Structures are given as C-alpha cells and as structure tokens.
Amino acid sequence: MSTVPPTPVQAYRASLLHFHADPAFSLDACLWHEDGLLIVAGGIVQAAGDYARLFPTLPAGAQVTDYRGKVIMPGFIDTHLHFPQTDMIASPAPGLLPWLETYTFPTERQFGDPAHAREVADFFLDELLRCGTTTAMVYCTVHRESVDAFFEASEARNLRMAAGKVLMDRNCPEFLRDTAESGARDSEDLIKKWHNKGRAMYAITPRFAPTSTEAQLQLTGELAAAYPDTFIQTHVSENADECSWVKSLFPEARSYLDVYDHYGLMRERAMFGHCIWLDERDFARMAETGSAAAICPTSNFFLGSGLFDFEKADAARVSLSLATDVGAGTSFSMLQTMNEAYKVARLKGSYLPAARMFYLATLGAARSMQLEGTIGSFVAGAEADFIVLDPKATPLLARRTERCNNLEELLFALALLGDDRCIRATFAAGRKVHECAGAMTL
Ligand code: GUN
Ligand code: ZN
Structure with missing residues (x-):
C-alpha cells in the first residue's frame, strides 16, 4: 500500500x-x-x-x-506593456505618432522570427521578476510567433500572464499588417492554444482604433463575445493628435472610447491603456460596462501625452490600475511607476496616498482583471x-x-x-x- x-x-x-x-x-x-x-x-x-x-x-x-x-x-501586477519594445525603451521622439513610426514599427518587425521573439521574451520576463512584477497584461506583435514565444517563456517560469497578438490592418507599414479575417483567425487559434493553459490567459489585442478597419473591429468584437472570459486590451485617448485622428477616421462616434463601445469591446476584462482625454460620459460608460483603466504615468510623461484625471475616474468609480507601458514607459519598476503616478495626481490638483498606490499595483489590478481571489x-x-x-x-x-x-x-x-x-x-x-x-x- x-x-x-x-x-x-x-x-x-x-x-x-x-x-x-x-x-x-x-x-x-x-x-x-x-x-x-x-x-x-x-x-x-x-x-x-x-x-x-x-x-x-x-x-x-x-x-x-x-x-x-x-x-x-x-x-506587482502591471496591466499594460509591450514585450517587443524592450530593446527600444528610451528612444527619443516628439510624441506618440512619430515615436511609433520611427522606432516602434521597425522594432516590432523582427518578431516574426521565433528565435528573436523568444530571446526578448526571456529577458523581458526576467526583468519583470527582478522588479517584483509577477503578472502583466502584455502586447505581443502582429506575428502569431511572438505570442507563442511569449507564452512558452512564461510557461517555463510558471507565471500568470495575459498576452495577445496585435491586430492591425491599416495605417501601419505593410510588413506589420494582418487582415480582418487573418487577424481574427490567428487570434482564435491562439485562444484555443493558450487561454487558460496552465497560468496563461489570452488578451484579444486590437492595437488602437486608427490601425484597425471597421471590418477588423467588427470581427474583434465578435471574437470577444464568443470568448467572454478572455481579456481585451487596447489604447484609448492617450495623445491629442491621436484623438483628432480618431475623430477624422470615425466621424460618427461620440468619442474615441465610443468607437470601441460600438464594436462590443467594452466589457468586464477589457483593459484600456491611458484614458487621459476621456470625459465624464466616457468614465461613466467604463464603470457601467466593468471596463478598466490602465494608468501609465512614466509613458505619459515621456511622450508628453497628458495627465490622468484620478478625481474624474474616482467620481465614476472606474476600476483603476497602474502600468508601465514599456517601451514608451521608462521603467519596468512598479515602484518607479508609483513615484510618477503620485506626481501626476499632484499636477492635477489631487492626492494619491502611498497605500492607494500599492493597492492599485496589487488587489486593484487583480480586481480590474476579475482575478480577485486568484492573485x-x-x-x-x-x-x-x-x-x-x-x-x-x-x-x-x-x-x-x-x-x-x-x-x-x-x-x-x-x-x-x-x-x-x-x-x-x-x-x-x-x-x-x-x-x-x-x-x-x-
Ligand atoms: N498607441 C498605439 N500603439 C502604441 C504603443 O505601442 N505604445 C503607446 N504608448 N501607445 C500606442
Ligand atoms: Zn501601450
């Protein structure tokens, strides 16, 4: 016996x-x-x-x-960052759109190569662990190989990580484009392969409204409805030029956030990076749908994007968390991210106690991801x-x-x-x- x-x-x-x-x-x-x-x-x-x-x-x-x-x-839980941008952190550019053109897109091109993607994913995860971050919501690139490389590296360390393939079918270099159909198909294959495998969690990842056609946003919304326990991650209202661009691309939408709402991309487990230029109606809609905001202060200071409005978000009781947004963010450390978040609040005339910042980087983020009780x-x-x-x-x-x-x-x-x-x-x-x-x- x-x-x-x-x-x-x-x-x-x-x-x-x-x-x-x-x-x-x-x-x-x-x-x-x-x-x-x-x-x-x-x-x-x-x-x-x-x-x-x-x-x-x-x-x-x-x-x-x-x-x-x-x-x-x-x-710590970092709710918004880009693993392929590790090697281009601290690259100078006058604002978001030139930074994407000059550094981001050429750097992301290399991630169709599985060996390169794995080498960067290994470094990236070790750097997160060195900084005390054990869970993150991570953007890969448009290449499905980049997602496999990331989750394989994460599985090797037994980490609870969310990540996904970037969806992007317009307004970016040809070499980084998918199509509405191929993007949805690849994402679905990756969901089946990785979502809830061990500690891996899949995040459906339309990069931001300007780089997706209406057809792509439509299929992305359908995918999000078909797999309701997956995450959704995207950028919203980060930079004034970006906001004007979205207005010209989607003239019917009430606001930038409304574009995502229209396509069914606001729900529990949806994580919106930045949220700087949202108005009261947008914040109310975030709270109503259970969507969450990832606040990225080092990135917002670095690119000169603007200051997150804690008071407005709190008035609507939106779920909040802190994020590095590496590589526009200038540090992998959530402590450094708190340091800058504190200054954002001060410049907006509000006050962020330290206890709140540690909450936002732990339980607050877990709640934003509907993972309370798990992490x-x-x-x-x-x-x-x-x-x-x-x-x-x-x-x-x-x-x-x-x-x-x-x-x-x-x-x-x-x-x-x-x-x-x-x-x-x-x-x-x-x-x-x-x-x-x-x-x-x-
Ligand atoms: N908006 C669209 N793509 C990106 C990105 O890679 N980084 C940041 N900070 N904003 C974006
Ligand atoms: Zn980002």
Missing part, C-alpha cells in the same frame, strides 16, 4: 502587507502584520497573519524562512505570487525609512525612492524565481 506524501509547507516570516479594499473608499483597507507569517503549500496561500498566532499552527517539518526586517506583499492578495486559496521588499535597500532608503513614523510614511518612501534594488526576492506559485544578487537567505 502506498501513501501520498504530504505537500511540503513553506512559511515566511516578515512584515506582511496586503489589501482587502480600496484605501480611497475604505478606512481599514490595508492588512498589515508587523511581525507576520505567510504560509504556502503547493503554490497556494494557506494563511497570512500574525506570526504569534500562526506559528503554532504549522505542521511539524514546515520550513520557515526568516525575512524579518523586510516586507512581504503580493507580487493580488494573501487571501487563503490565492496563488502564492509574492515579493520580499527591502526597506533598507539603498543607503538613502535606510536613512529615510528608519525615520518613518507610520505605515503610510514607509510605503511613501518605498514608492518615491524605491526601484528594482528593493526587490530582495520574487516568488511565483510558491517557487523562488528571482533573488537579488548578493542577498543571503537568513
């Missing part, structure tokens, strides 16, 4: 931070355990709470890793994607965080001064997938 060996239990002692609500709308949204314990088995969170309460519940033989002095929180928090049963943050990662951070009087000040210092150097270790489904060079497991 054979007995099944028990699943090994791993526990991690540190300060624990996660959320069960949005700090903008709830006074006790934050769950903080100064001396905490996170218990994981089989890649799943078993419990998270005070060390003194949970330690006695550990089974004999459970391994405890001591990360005292560090903060453990759910891995983004330490609720029992969630997948054990988490990071170990070092509040003393740099000499300056050490000096500043020593002088913090409360949690908000600590999180604020981490958001404003932190970057990849703060990520001591990253775990995906309970397995360590990154450890800071030079860091020792205590």
